[in-house]
Amino acid sequence: MKITSLLLAVILAGGALLLSCEKNTFNLTTRTEVQNTARLKIGYFSPTVPNPAAQLKVNGERVSPNLVYNTPFPGGGLNTLGLNHSDYLSFTPGNLNFSFSIQKVGTSEDSVKLLEFSQQLDAKRYTLFVTDSFPNTTSVLVQDDVDRPTDSGKVRIKFVHLIPDAGPLDFYRDNVKIAGNVEYKQVTEYMDVFAGNVSYYVKLAGTNTTINVAAGNKINPVAGRIYTFFARGWKSRTTGTLMPNVSAMIVQ
Template sequence: MRISNHLGSISKTFVAAIAVSVVFSACSKKYDDMEPVQLAAITIVHAGPDTKELDFYFGNERVNKEAAFKYGNKFGYLGAYPGTSRIAITERGKSSILLSKNEMYQAGKFYSSFLVDTGSKRAFFTINDKLDSIAVNEKAKVRFINLSPDALPLDLALSGTATNIASNKGFKDFSVFTDVEPGENLTLEVKDHASKTVKTTIPAIKLEKGKFYTVWARGFKDKAETDSLKFKATIYNVTLKN
């Protein structure tokens, strides 16, 4: 699977939202004979349990053109030229940088960058998704990331099964993508690793073969059920096509 782009009227620091299987081409015909450049692909997730409205920047480009970058928001995959790019956040509509980080991206690789934690502990947490090295088969593939700042180590499992998809994941720990039998109306359970108590669930989901699912724990464990920053789990997916 290649992520590539013909050089043209596209920013050198930021390309745009892309599907992971797309090969880009510029609009101008004079670039048709140029050798395509293989890109990196980056998903951005706001996983910091905070109610503040932010702007997210990739290089010098603001990604969230239409609305604020809020807790729980996700952009991806974004295409970027290989090399070092800066990611940063500001308060919505302001220019002062709250947090920035230079990230190194390799051509043809897939990454996920999460904004995590709050206040002085706020940080960017980036992982290589390694989707380029995983063969698509008849299974769904699921991984788990614990991004709840105050949660104890957690497990992820399908309800009614004896084997965990992921085990003993502390804050900012994550599992590799694991083969899971596809199915409908499934329930994923996030459990306290020590007590095996179910802390939250994702009910009535459909896991499809050939799709990659990321489940991430979010929020604070002691928040009230009605609080938007309460502890819960969220799932998103991406489909790869050979």
């Protein structure tokens, strides 16, 4: 199993940088594509109360710092915690064992297993989203696109529904519905939309009921880039960090 040098630098830094302020922009950088590897990033969006820090092990080896709700790793997102770039973990393709756990204090030894499963990864790019709360913690594996939009003024996005207590959702960009009747844990196809600092929000499917109370919060994806947008939190929450919200993971 291989881990990129950038990832090692992040882990050695203790993961403190992951808990940065929320942001809607990121730096454009040139990155070298890693060949013949499975590339994976984690979206840790398990809305658990309290908000315990979790570690990720792959094939028994710890590969992450402590992760809390609303944290992409490695890399970052818009309207999330974490950093502001598009990095991935790198692994030898094959069947990998994934384990999310709360560790014993001061060690990497598992105390409470939150989620464990095996998954085949090919030499492609993926995002693994973690959602719902213990003991119902679950995941959604999304294959990421590598082809940028051909229109220089647009971004390429798809949408994932990660709110456990909400039924089907309609996904809006400003006042335009761009995906309809999306079921929990469902992933839409990619679509190209114009870049710009606009509101993204969700409504209960087929209704005019907006459930992310922070719908006025705007997200500013950068033209020419690729993102996975998602709805997170709990429909039943109206205040605090676990209320419904829309964010985006930076793919490329």
